[in-house]
Amino acid sequence: MMRRRTTLLTGCTALVLAIGATACGSSDPVSAGGGDKALSGQTVSVAGVWSGSEQENFQKVLDAFTEKTGAKTQFVSTGDNVSTVVGSKIEGGNAPDLVMVPQVGVLQQFAKEGWLQPLSKTAQESVGANYAQAWKTYGSVDGTLYGLYFKAAHKSTVWYSPDALAQAGVEPPKTYEEMLEAGRTVSDSGLAAFSVAGQDGWTLTDWFENIYLSQAGPEKYDALAAHELKWTDATVVDALTTLGELFKDKQLVAGGQKQALNTDFPGSVEKVFGPKPEAGMVYEGDFVAGVAKDQFGRTIGEDANFFPFPAVDGGTAPVVSGGDAAVVLKDGKNAEAGMKLLEYLATPEAAAVWAEAGGFLSPNKKLDLASYGDDVTRATAESLVGAGDSVRFDMSDQAPAAFGGTKGAGEWKILQDFLRDPSDPKGTAAELEKAAAKAYGN
Numbered sequence: 001m002m003r004r005r006t007t008l009l010t011g012c013t014a015l016v017l018a019i020g021a022t023a024c025g026s027s028d029p030v031s032a033g034g035g036d037k038a039l040s041g042q043t044v045s046v047a048g049v050w051s052g053s054e055q056e057n058f059q060k061v062l063d064a065f066t067e068k069t070g071a072k073t074q075f076v077s078t079g080d081n082v083s084t085v086v087g088s089k090i091e092g093g094n095a096p097d098l099v100m101v102p103q104v105g106v107l108q109q110f111a112k113e114g115w116l117q118p119l120s121k122t123a124q125e126s127v128g129a130n131y132a133q134a135w136k137t138y139g140s141v142d143g144t145l146y147g148l149y150f151k152a153a154h155k156s157t158v159w160y161s162p163d164a165l166a167q168a169g170v171e172p173p174k175t176y177e178e179m180l181e182a183g184r185t186v187s188d189s190g191l192a193a194f195s196v197a198g199q200d201g202w203t204l205t206d207w208f209e210n211i212y213l214s215q216a217g218p219e220k221y222d223a224l225a226a227h228e229l230k231w232t233d234a235t236v237v238d239a240l241t242t243l244g245e246l247f248k249d250k251q252l253v254a255g256g257q258k259q260a261l262n263t264d265f266p267g268s269v270e271k272v273f274g275p276k277p278e279a280g281m282v283y284e285g286d287f288v289a290g291v292a293k294d295q296f297g298r299t300i301g302e303d304a305n306f307f308p309f310p311a312v313d314g315g316t317a318p319v320v321s322g323g324d325a326a327v328v329l330k331d332g333k334n335a336e337a338g339m340k341l342l343e344y345l346a347t348p349e350a351a352a353v354w355a356e357a358g359g360f361l362s363p364n365k366k367l368d369l370a371s372y373g374d375d376v377t378r379a380t381a382e383s384l385v386g387a388g389d390s391v392r393f394d395m396s397d398q399a400p401a402a403f404g405g406t407k408g409a410g411e412w413k414i415l416q417d418f419l420r421d422p423s424d425p426k427g428t429a430a431e432l433e434k435a436a437a438k439a440y441g442n
Helices: 052-069 082-091 104-114 121-130 133-138 162-168 174-188 201-216 218-225 233-248 254-262 265-272 289-296 335-346 348-356 375-386 412-418 425-440
Strands: 043-048 074-077 098-101 148-154 156-160 194-195 280-283 305-308 320-328
Touching: 043 052, 043 082, 043 335, 052 074, 052 335, 052 348, 082 104, 098 104, 098 335, 104 148, 104 320, 121 133, 121 335, 133 320, 148 335, 148 348, 148 375, 156 162, 156 265, 162 174, 162 280, 174 194, 174 233, 174 280, 194 265, 201 218, 201 233, 201 280, 201 320, 201 412, 218 233, 233 412, 233 425, 254 412, 265 280, 265 289, 265 320, 305 375, 320 335, 335 348, 412 425
Parallel strands: 043 074, 043 098, 194 280
Antiparallel strands: 098 320, 148 320, 156 280, 156 305
């Protein structure tokens, strides 16, 4: 499940990015090819992590591009190992034109390998007009813009059963301390407080990142993400201590630590929204809604809802995001048409296609919120866009994959070990620093 957070689930409101074929030769990516089908006879190959309903919904975007320009598209699902799959295709002389890159670290890797084309002037202008500066920064390497974020995830949402909270007589909390206290009250009423997906190490990195961003602040977050700050820093130990308060409290974690380590992400959602609820709340991104709705028939906004991840120790409530960037490969057989597709993806028109289909959030601030199909999705989208430059990209997705994106290794495994035994935050910080120094090479 390396594409974690954003591509796991069928129709989820996940945080991912699109890639495909694009508009025609006009400098206006929306009107380009309007009636003349300027790309007729051309085919744009697109590689991305999506499958299932996510792939089906993205295909609707590609179909809209085809209708506009005449270009055909071919989508190939790469699975989680985008870097390996794309690298082998390049070596074999069969590079796709457009790739969905799921991690900042992978985008940086592709750029440093010399595989990417800088964005066209038209695409750069669209990014400047339609996106907060933060998204431009995360799509750039050494000052050159290579990636366009089309689909994003809001990873600072705590999902809950309204019935469970009502039965316990608690309201959605405003602070982390209030959240734990509300959880204990929920537990006293008969359900565990939180379902924790410890089998998937990436969910634990998300817990840490929200706590760290709120508690330590954005400057420290950026420094730690770049490994300019060591993981042995006191702020890291403080955040681990805060997270450990949750992990070690048997009243808060459904089934205790052992069961949490045997619960994957879909299973954690089932424990709250499935036919036999075991917990009142589950933390993860907006894409929880897709699982609750599609797999367990919950009506979002009625019997499944969320509150923002609350502020920690007097800090600001965090907004952590994830997403996938559309990039154009130099070695693609039809890279010029691939860039036209990317230009199209930068428009509100393209974003509206998937927004209307559901299971989608866009960082494009020009997209009309009315395009989303329900009030809860509108609220999460408004929160994401409203965060502007204060939004921070998932820290582990910014790291080298050996540290931040590998099952059974690096940060994922170390935080799983911490969930198993949260008694030594300093020791865990030292293990994280050792693994980070090796992966970053510094």
